[in-house]
Amino acid sequence: MSREDLLEERYDFNKVEERWQRSWQKSKTFKVTEDASKPKYYCLEMFPYPSGRIHMGHVRNYAIGDVISRYKRMRGFNVLHPMGWDSFGLPAENAAIKHGTHPQKWTLENIAFMRDKQLKRLGLSYDWDREIATCLEDYYRWNQWFFIKMYERGLAYKKLSYVNWCPSCNTVLANEQVEDGLCWRCSTVVTHRELEQWFFKITAYAEELLASLDKLTGWPERVLTMQRNWIGKSTGVEVAFTVEGTGENLAIFTTRQDTLFGVTFMSIAPEHPMLEALIKGRKQADAVRVFCQRVMSEDKASRTDEKKEKEGIFTGAFAINPLNNEKVPVWVGNFVLMEYGTGAIMSVPAHDQRDFEFAKKYSLPMRVVIQNPEKNLVAETMKQAYIEDGFMANSGPFNGLPNITAKEKIADHVESKKLGKRTVNWRLRDWGISRQRYWGTPIPIIYCDKCGTVPVPVDQLPVKLPMDVEFTGKGLSPLVESKSFRETMCPACGGSARRETDTMDTFVDSSWYFLRYCSPQEDRAPFDKKSAGYWMSVDQYIGGIEHAVLHLLYARFFTKMIRDLGLFDGDEPFTNLLTQGMVIKDGAKMSKSKGNVVDPDFILTKYGADTARLFSLFAAPPERDLEWSDQGVEGAYRFLHRVWAIVYKQSEAVRHVKPAGPDARGDALYRKTHLTIKKVTEDIEREFHFNTAIAALMEMVNEMYDYASNGITNDKLPVVRAAIDALTLLLAPFAPHFAEELWESLGGNGTIANVAWPQHDPGAIVATEIVVVVQVNGKVRSRLTLPAGISDKEIEAAALADAKVMELSAGRSPKKVIVVQGKLVNVVV
């Protein structure tokens, strides 16, 4: 054995990390292929947008995924752990406008930097041969292929819809480009325009998307609830109110038809198509238009936010409630969306809290139509809406009935009198995928004056993004401006035609990338069916809670759609989902504007990847927020040094020693070793509680220091060897470079990533008592029953205190006391 194979005295993380990263890359340690002889495990972290720099949130996300992947691999699974780039999107285009770099150049440079200078420095166990980037033709052509398949099945269609419009830049703005209702570039008030846009018919899968949530037992309850609410199935009735004067019908949908007699006003969305007719010629008209323009420039999600101030304006029009023929005023409300129900709602302030607050604010009337059991509700003195069940009041023929009964009876009444009908309503809307932008997948459609809308034949895919375009940020999208792109030939009649110039929402890219990873080089299909059959579904998916609704819902929709195309046999893409918490500092999410960002490069340079990983895994369980702490990072760094030092000290002595087996049961360190193996394994298996697993490793290291404090005799070396082996293996998923270096110094062959995870010896743990044989001058004189895990020093003290030993030594202090493997004490007198 040469000295060079042993550890260096000092832990030099730079040297260790570079060395092992090179080694993994060279031997393609983490490359995987389908292997029917092994159970598979697919671990996936949500792929990043190549903004140019990773942040601490990424480090945490990828460290979590890496521990899981490495652990499963050591448990004998064939682990697929890929990484790629969600690389279409607005920032590249904005950079092009600001700095004049082409989005592709900017994006590809960012990818190279993030991969080579950042992610690879973290020591993540990716199969880099499977890397994908959604902005490359070999990927986005399949987005186009899916689009055409969906178009053929009526799942992609075009309809009029509103877009944000900057009248000064003369351009369509994405929602992210509207800041407080103003254009991000020129601060002009954003207006709206109606444009023909493409939609995916996700509502065709609404029922299944909702029902199969029940099968996703590996998802956090919070995410399931958010998805259920987003899909929003509700059953109720649709009733038509008649507008006074015009006689037109204003339909409303309600799930609370039992309160129909309590309607005191109506509210409609600012976007409602009947609005202009309602206000025409009225003195309120101008004020209403100003109000609507302002509300429509706001983000829709924030408009329906519970915390958002409810605002409205009276249109001057009235409508007739068909149940009691009462005339009620029609208002416009900022909280009413055209996308939900009919874009008009009935307002019952006595029994709906939002309506209650609105009525109080604008002094609108209120009427109790459901009485509480005490029958003492009076509209004028109510402090809040009464939303519980009760008995019908002020409701004509339904008075006195329990409201639950009245619900059915009123629905029957509405249907029999032809005032409306029972309806199932979904909150879920079809997915608008058109973007009037350049840096996305071109929608593969051609318009011909003779043939109409013609999909690009699949053998002519991809429709490539033209490279010779200019980015001014003004006027129409660069694709509209590009004559060479726009003008084409009709595939049906050969005449001149024009291309669709919209590109797809980037959520399309991320809706099936997990399938592409199964066979990323496949060029005859989006993915190979057999490979996907082997790897899918994703066993563990990890990402931020901000994707709880849209991305995860779209991915589920695509999976079902792809199944129905016959390409894949599963129903759901992700078996288990982990939504990791945020990384916060000084109580707030790290952000540039708050000035509390810690750059991962800084910690990588100062402490190394293993410390960065260890800290981010130790500071909090994965699903919780992680509070940044300089002391925490220092602590992780010191811990690694402490492990290094004790292994360094023993490595030469234990290198050729066989680790202790079951015959060492009863030894304190042996017991601690196996307790730690058990604890770390269980903590990883139990919802990935890496923080307590690492704490157990720290405890074990403390015990090793105690154990070694008086020097280690040769007979103890097997136990020490077993402890060092276990510690190194248990650390491997958390601090992989560090563990590789230790493992090698212990004489390990190849990479530790392929070594089997240690198993605890149940016998070492169950024993709560041990029997120690006491000899005096080589003759058995006594037996002591002592607690398991007791130290040699305590065994020695117990032996010397034994009555028989005291008698035989007759008050003289012994010449020598030898404790053998925690089982036998020989007292020489």
Ligand SMILES: [Zn+2]
């Ligand atoms: Zn502008």
Ligand SMILES: [Zn+2]
């Ligand atoms: Zn044609």
